[in-house]
Amino acid sequence: xxEKLILKFHRFRFKRLYGNIKYSRSHIYGSFSIIKxxxxxxEDNLSINDFVYINATNEIxxxxxxSLSAGAKLLSIKLNYSNESESYEHIGSKIYIGNNVQIGAxxxxxxxxxxxxxxxxxxGCIVTKNIEDAGxxxxxxxxxxx
Numbered sequence: 654x655x656e657k658l659i660l661k662f663h664r665f666r667f668k669r670l671y672g673n674i675k676y677s678r679s680h681i682y683g684s685f686s687i688i689k690x691x692x693x694x695x696e697d698n699l700s701i702n703d704f705v706y707i708n709a710t711n712e713i714x715x716x717x718x719x720s721l722s723a724g725a726k727l728l729s730i731k732l733n734y735s736n737e738s739e740s741y742e743h744i745g746s747k748i749y750i751g752n753n754v755q756i757g758a759x760x761x762x763x764x765x766x767x768x769x770x771x772x773x774x775x776x777g778c779i780v781t782k783n784i785e786d787a788g789x790x791x792x793x794x795x796x797x798x799x
Contacts, residue, residue: 659684667701683723692729695719696752711745711764716752722776724759731764 664681670690671679679695683703687693692709700720707713707721711729721727730745746765750756754768757776762768768784775791784790789799 702758710743711747713748713750715750716754716770718753719750720755722756722758722760725756726759726761727756728761729764 660681660683663684667679667681667685670687678697678699680698680700682701683705685701685703685705686707688708689710692712693707693715694712695715696717696719698718699715702721702725703723705721705724706726706728708726708728708730713727713729727748727750729748730743733742733744744764748762748764749767750762751768751770751772753771755773756762757774757778759776760774760778760780762774762780766780766783768774768780769787771787772784773789774780774784774795775789777793778791778795779793780790781794784795784797786797788797790797
């Protein structure tokens with residue numbers, strides 16, 4: 654009973670953020686966090702599962718038929734540790750995810766990444782560079798296996 658009520662709350666929250674049309678073409682299966690939701694742009698048939706974290710400080714664009722599995726993270730910002738000063742600054746860049754993409758449970762997509770259509774990112778995978786070929790990717794960093 655309580656779980657259903659919590660799920661309804663998260664669906665209502667998503668509907669308030671993006672409106673009826675976007676909500677009706679999306680599937681929310683649990684709690685999620687979106688930083689700067691106005692920078693999170695998505696197409697039809699987006700699926701968001703439990704504990705997905707989306708930091709859209711810089712724009713994130715997600716294509717059609719994309720599934721974000723439990724605990725997946727899309728990070729459009731990171732800490733710049735390469736400068737010589739003692740204080741670090743946050744830097745970031747856009748993320749683009751194509752159509753028909755599955756982001757596995759606990760996978761992390763780092764800033765500036767582009768993923769083409771028809772890709773599966775395995776559970777726990779960390780995507781550190783662009784994915785330019787359709788296929789299945791696993792590991793840290795992500796490597797194509799199929």
